[in-house]
Amino acid sequence: MSDAETAILFSEEQAQLLETAEAFARDKFPMDRVRARIAAAEDFDPSMWREIAALGWLGVAVDEAIGGSGLGLGEVVAVVEPLGRHLAGAPFMSTTLAAQALMWAGNEAQKRQWLPKLCEGAVAALALTEPHGDWNLENLTTTVTENGDTLMLSGTKTFATDAASADIVIASALYHGAPALVLLEKAMLAAARIEREIVVDETRRSYRIDMNGVGAPKSALLNQPETRATLAHIDHAACLLLAAEMCGATGGVIAATVEYLRTRKQFDRPIGSYQALKHPMVDALIAYEGARSHLYHAAGMFGQGVEGEIAVRMAKAMAGDALAFASDRAIQFHGGFGFTYDCDAHLYRRRGLWCEAQHGDAAYQRRRLANLIF
C-alpha cells in the first residue's frame, strides 16, 4: 500500500468547521424540530438557511474570486457530517453540488451572475436523474432542442431535491445526441410541472419535473464540451457528501441506540447488558469507525484522479453499509417501540435508504471499484 492510500490529511479549517457545524446542527435540529419539519408547509426554515449562508458554508468550495472561501469539497465534508448526524433538512447539498456544476461547466456570465448569489443563500437544485432510475448520469432521455433562438426541453427528471424552492435548476439533457447541462431560472420553469415526490426520507423535499414545454434562451446552456467531466465530478462530489451525511447519521443512530440500551430494562436488567444486543452494537461501532476513516481519507484525496475516485467510492460504500446495519439494528433493538412511528430509529434507516438510492448504493460502488482496481 502506498503512503497516500493510508494517509488522512486533516486541515485546521476542517477542524474548525467540524466543531462549529456540530454545535450548529445540535442547536438547530433537535429531534422534535426534525419531526416538525416533516409536516411543515415550506421546504425549509428560511431563518436557519440565512444563518447557514451567514456562516459562509455555502461558499466553502467556491473560488475566492467569485465570492467563496476557496477551500475544497474536503472541507465541506466537515459541515455535512454533523448535519447528517442530526438529520438536518436543508437545501445545503443540492446548492453546494449545483455550485460545483457551475464552477466546472458554467460560462463566465453564468458564474458571475449566480455563484456569488449561491454563496449568499440563493437556492439551487440539480435535476439529473430520470424515471428509468439508472445511476449512470449519462443515460439520458430528456432532450433539449433548438427552436430558432430558444431552447425547448422535453422529458422528465426525477428526484430533483429542493427544486420547488430553487432559484435555479441545473438539468441534464441530450443536446444533438450528447449530454448537456442547462441552467433554468425560476421564471423559465413556470411552464414545467413540478410535483412533490413521496420519498422514503421524509426530511427531504424531492420533486419530479415534467420539462415538456419548458423553454430557455440559448445562453442557458453550460459549456457543452465540459459536460461529461462535470457529470463525473458531480457524481464523485455527491458520493463524498452523501458518505459524509451517512457517516454522521450512523454516529447519531449509534448514540441514540446506546442510550436506549443503557436505560431500557427487561427481565430486571438493562437490555444493553445482554450480549445478543451488546455485540452487534460493537460491530456497528466498528463499521462506523472504518467508514469514518475512509470518509476523511476521501476528503483529503478528493479530485486526485483515479485514486481520488477510488477513495470516494470506497467511502460511500463503507458508509452505506455502516448506516444500513446500525439503523436496521436500531429498529430491532428498540423492540415494540421500534415498530412505531414515534421511535426515531426509522428516521435514520430512511435517511440511509435515501442516500443509498442517490448516486449508487454500496454494491454498485463496489462494482465500479472493481473495474477501477482490477
Place this chain on the structure above:
Amino acid sequence: MLSQKELDEFRKEVRAWFKENAPTDPGFLLPQTFMEVSTDDQFHFLRDWQCKVYDAGYLGMAWPKKFGGGGQPQALQDIVTQEMVRQKTPFMVNTIGLNWAGPLILNMGSEEQGRAYIPGILSAEDIWCQGFSEPDHGSDLANVRLKAEREGGEFVLNGSKIWTSLGQYAKYMILLARSNPHVNNKYEGMSFLLIPMRIPGIEVVPIRKLTGEYGFNQTFFANARVSVSCLIGEEGGGWQVAMATLAFERGAAGGQAGGHSMMSKETADVVALARVAARNGRPAIEDPMIRDRLVQFIMEERAAELNAARARIKALNAERPHSIPMSVKLVRSEFQRKLCQFALSLQGASAAYYLGDSHAYERGLWQRAYFNAFSATIGGGTSEIQRNIIGERVLGLPKS
C-alpha cells in the same frame, strides 16, 4: 535529529541489504509467527536469519550499546522494520525476547540483568518464552494460580502454564506467579520472574494444534527452585509489571527492538490468488461475485490502516477516544480469519488439499493460515470477550 535526506539514504541502503540477503525458499513451509514454530528445521532456519540480521546491525539498533544494541535513533530501526515487512522477509523468531522481555529488562531491570540477558535476546542465542496463561483461566489473566513460595533465597514453583510458544527451545521464561495467595484482591500477591527453563522440576509438553502441527506447549512446574534474584519489580507487584509488559508489546511505550514478528497475509495475496485460480474456464478475478468480495476485503483492510492514521487526529476522535485502539485486535484478527477462509474458497476443488500434499496451493499455506487465524481470534482475549470490553468501556453499555 536526522534529516529526511539521511533517512531516505538509510532506507535505500536497508532496502538493498534485505534484497541481497533475504533468505531463499528453504524447501519447506515456514511458520507465519513465533507461535507456529513446530519443527527443528523451521526453528534453526529462523534463528539463523535473526542472527544474520542482528550481525548486520539491523536489530536492536536503538538499544544501549553496552548491552549489544546499536545506540542509534529509533527512527532508523523503524525504517528497517518497515522494509522487512515490505519485502515480506521471515519474522524475528525471538519475539518474546525482543518485544516483551527485552523492553521490560531495559525499563525495569538492573544493569546486571541487562548485561546477562539483552545480548542473547538480540542474537537469538537465548530464546525466551512467556508464562502468563494457565489452563482453565483463558481470558482472565489475573486469575494466576501457579505458586511461587518463598523459601529463604529461593522461590519454589508449582503449577502449570499453557500456550508457551517456543517453550521447547527457550532458555528463559517471563513468568507471572502467585507469591501470596492470602490477598483479598486478585490483582495483588503476584510476582513477575525471569526464570531459567532448563532446571529440575520444569517439564515442557508439546500441545498438538488443530492444524495437526505443534508449536504451543504446556509447561509443568513441580518444586522447581529459582533464586529470588529472578524477581523483576517488587515482590507482590507482578500485575503492574505484567501490564507494563503488555504495553511494550502493543508498542504503547518506546524501546522496541524492531524487526517484525508476523508474516500476515494481505488482500494483495488473495488478489494474486484470484488471478491464477479458475472459474468456469476463466480467471476467478473475472467473476463478478468474486470481484465484489475482493473489493470488500480491500476496503476493510484499508479501513484498518486508515483507522491507525485517524487515531492520531484528536479532533476526529472526540466522541470515543479509545474506540479505535481498543478495537484493533478484534478487527485485525477477525479480518485475517475471514480473508483466509475466502482464499480457500477461491481455490475451487483444490481447497480440499492440506499441508503435506505437494499439489496444495503454496504448500497448503492458506489452509494452515485459516486454522492458525483462530489463535488470534481466541488468544489474548477471545473476540467475544473483546466485544464485551469494547461494548462496556467504549460504548458505555452495562456489564454483562
